Amino acid sequence: EVKLQQSGDELVRPGASVKISCKASGYTFTNYAMYWVKQSPGQGLEWIGTIIPLIDTTSYNQKFKGKATLTADKSSNTAYMELSRLTSEDSAVYYCARKMWDYFDYWGQGVMVTVSS
Amino acid sequence: DIQMTQSPASLSASLGETVSIECLASEGISNSLAWYQQKPGKSPQLLIYGASSLQDGVPSRFSGSGSGTQYSLKISGMQPEDEGVYYCQQGYKYPFTFGSGTKLEIK
Numbered sequence: 371e372v373k374l375q376q377s378g379d380e381l382v383r384p385g386a387s388v389k390i391s392c393k394a395s396g397y398t399f400t401n402y403a404m405y406w407v408k409q410s411p412g413q414g415l416e417w418i419g420t421i422i423p424l425i426d427t428t429s430y431n432q433k434f435k436g437k438a439t440l441t442a443d444k445s446s447n448t449a450y451m452e453l454s455r456l457t458s459e460d461s462a463v464y465y466c467a468r469k470m471w472d473y474f475d476y477w478g479q480g481v482m483v484t485v486s487s
Numbered sequence: 488d489i490q491m492t493q494s495p496a497s498l499s500a501s502l503g504e505t506v507s508i509e510c511l512a513s514e515g516i517s518n519s520l521a522w523y524q525q526k527p528g529k530s531p532q533l534l535i536y537g538a539s540s541l542q543d544g545v546p547s548r549f550s551g552s553g554s555g556t557q558y559s560l561k562i563s564g565m566q567p568e569d570e571g572v573y574y575c576q577q578g579y580k581y582p583f584t585f586g587s588g589t590k591l592e593i594k
Binding site for chain 1: 512517519521522529531532533536542565574576579581582583584585586587588
């Protein structure tokens with residue numbers, strides 16, 4: 371069974387950083403790209419960036435360059451996203467999603483990041 | 488980026504009613520279109536890919552159609568568990584983009 375297990379919800383201070391994990395199981399981790407998606411409160415879905423674990427290649431939505439950094443650990447089948455210099459605008463739910471051709475067939479359960487002092 | 492415009496933004500339907508949700512792309516996307524359902528507090532779930540292919544395990548009352556820039560999702564016989572927000576997503580060009588969502592409720 372394919373599963374993407376994300377880390378727990380985070381409460382972080384403004385200006386701090388947070389690192390979210392997405393552990394994949396039930397498939398060959400390096401065979402699929404992993405997308406990261408932001409969902410702001412009551413809002414739609416926004417692409418942050420993509421990582422191809424096999425070759426450690428990343429691409430980012432221009433809006434999130436400098437904000438998000440994607441990495442992957444092939445030894446533990448885990449993808450990571452670090453968000454830096456957090457502000458209230460970064461408070462949202464963040465999902466990892468497995469890319470299958472031109473759509474996303476499996477999603478993590480989401481991590482709620484709350485930025486507050 | 489390709490813009491995806493969904494309509495309506497919200498609708499309510501009676502049990503057993505047939506419902507349609509539309510998605511308009513800002514340029515042709517060659518059937519590279521997926522539909523997702525999201526329930527409160529949950530992640531999106533894939534319903535349809537390739538504009539009309541039903542994902543495994545999804546009830547057959549869901550169907551997708553369309554071509555070019557216009558696509559639609561149909562639910563033939565609304566059920567209580569179909570309440571949620573529905574999103575379309577284009578996979579034709581990077582970055583993949585989503586519609587703004589359609590909130591579907593039981594009347």
